[in-house]
Amino acid sequence: MWNRITIALLAAMIVPSTARAELVAQPIFSVAEQAIIHRNAALNVLTETDPWLVRRVLDVLAQTDTQQGNARDAIAPARRDAKQERPPEPERNPDLDYLGRSSPEAAHDLFQLIKRAVGTSKKPAAQ
Amino acid sequence: MKKPALAGEATKVEKDLLYLECLRWMRKEFSDRICDASASRDEKVLSTMRLEATYQMAEFFYSLWARGLKSWEQIEALTKLHNAYIVELTKDATKMERLGLAGDRLLDAMFTADTLPRLLQNWREQPGAIDQSNLARFLATVMSTETCRKVAVACGTAGFLNRERTPYGTILVSSRGDLERILGSCIRNARARFETGGSDVE
Numbered sequence: 001m002w003n004r005i006t007i008a009l010l011a012a013m014i015v016p017s018t019a020r021a022e023l024v025a026q027p028i029f030s031v032a033e034q035a036i037i038h039r040n041a042a043l044n045v046l047t048e049t050d051p052w053l054v055r056r057v058l059d060v061l062a063q064t065d066t067q068q069g070n071a072r073d074a075i076a077p078a079r080r081d082a083k084q085e086r087p088p089e090p091e092r093n094p095d096l097d098y099l100g101r102s103s104p105e106a107a108h109d110l111f112q113l114i115k116r117a118v119g120t121s122k123k124p125a126a127q
Numbered sequence: 128m129k130k131p132a133l134a135g136e137a138t139k140v141e142k143d144l145l146y147l148e149c150l151r152w153m154r155k156e157f158s159d160r161i162c163d164a165s166a167s168r169d170e171k172v173l174s175t176m177r178l179e180a181t182y183q184m185a186e187f188f189y190s191l192w193a194r195g196l197k198s199w200e201q202i203e204a205l206t207k208l209h210n211a212y213i214v215e216l217t218k219d220a221t222k223m224e225r226l227g228l229a230g231d232r233l234l235d236a237m238f239t240a241d242t243l244p245r246l247l248q249n250w251r252e253q254p255g256a257i258d259q260s261n262l263a264r265f266l267a268t269v270m271s272t273e274t275c276r277k278v279a280v281a282c283g284t285a286g287f288l289n290r291e292r293t294p295y296g297t298i299l300v301s302s303r304g305d306l307e308r309i310l311g312s313c314i315r316n317a318r319a320r321f322e323t324g325g326s327d328v329e
Contacts, residue, residue: 103226106268107183111190113212117205118194 027055145325153317157182160309166286175281180270184278185306187266191255192307199250206238206246209265213237216268226268236267249299259290259298282306 029037037043037054047054158177165176175181196202213233216223223230238246238261246261257265263275270278279300283290287306291299320326 103269105222106226107186109212110187110266110269113208114187114190114194114196114205117201117208118196 027051029055029058033058146321148325149317149321152320153313154182156316157185157310157313160313161185161285161287161306164285164287164305164309167284169284172281172284175278176285178274178278180274180278181282182310183269184262184266184275184282185310188302189307189310192302192304193311197254199247199254202250203243203247205265206243210237213267228268233267235272236264238264245295245297253299253301256289256299256301258293259300262300 036058037047043054043057046057161176161181162173165173167173190196196205213236216226216228217230217233223233242258242261242264245258249256249258249261259276259279260272262279263270263272266275279288279290279298282288283300287303289299289301289303293299
């Protein structure tokens with residue numbers, strides 16, 4: 001289970017440090033933002049305990065919006081550099097699953113699959 | 128004076144280091160060259176070009192090209208091997224953990240009676256063209272679906288991939304050949320560097 005500490009750490013990695021203590025009123029989320037919160041378990045949990053942090057996460061996502069209106073694109077490189085692993089329960093956090101996986105073993109397996117699909121008798125294409 | 132055995136070992140280590148250096152050089156060159164060749168100078172696109180996932184996607188297209196995987200029978204064979212591989216993976220919890228894969232996601236990566244016909248139809252009509260979701264299935268063990276989409280979009284913007292929206296609402300992806308050409312040249316140059324003892328060879 002992705003506990004609250006992990007969620008806070010995740011958020012802290014992408015949210016600039018600001019004086020959150022000064023913010024006391026409840027943030028307002030648009031319908032679209034509520035949909036994002038609803039489909040990401042981590043944000044759901046965080047909304048109950050620290051809604052302003054959720055507000056800032058959504059703001060960062062919106063600010064870094066790239067092609068096709070998807071904020072995850074621009075965040076991914078920095079996140080990958082920061083921590084080379086996937087977040088827990090990615091199926092419950094689809095909007096936060098922008099950590100690509102990179103396994104040499106899997107890459108080797110894929111290489112072998114293509115090699116086997118073609119067969120060993122066929123010669124490689126001329127380069 | 129060194130003993131012959133130790134001297135021989137030192138020579139081997141030197142060659143090992145040279146080989147490692149060439150591998151590192153190849154990986155660096157690939158990033159440099161695809162960024163140079165990118166039609167977009169947008170830093171967001173270029174940063175995606177430098178991702179390991181972009182290299183993985185390039186290697187996938189390069190492998191298909193270099194091994195001459197062109198016919199629909201071959202792509203069908205690849206899907207069968209892929210599905211069998213996924214099934215085996217789901218039975219190996221240790222390996223799944225090692226590869227950072229979840230069971231339900233692996234099952235999503237399998238080609239089914241719904242997705243396979245479309246893959247084969249696309250390939251018959253336009254050899255090399257893959258539905259973006261099917262491309263993500265092939266690459267499921269090396270990158271997430273979202274990362275695959277992100278890399279494909281960036282490669283499209285950079286001019287390396289054609290991305291066409293189909294009447295079915297899907298995105299058909301095909302390589303323009305630059306990824307394969309650039310990776311191929313990097314591999315060949317790296318191999319030449321190793322064979323010539325580390326000299327620059329173009």
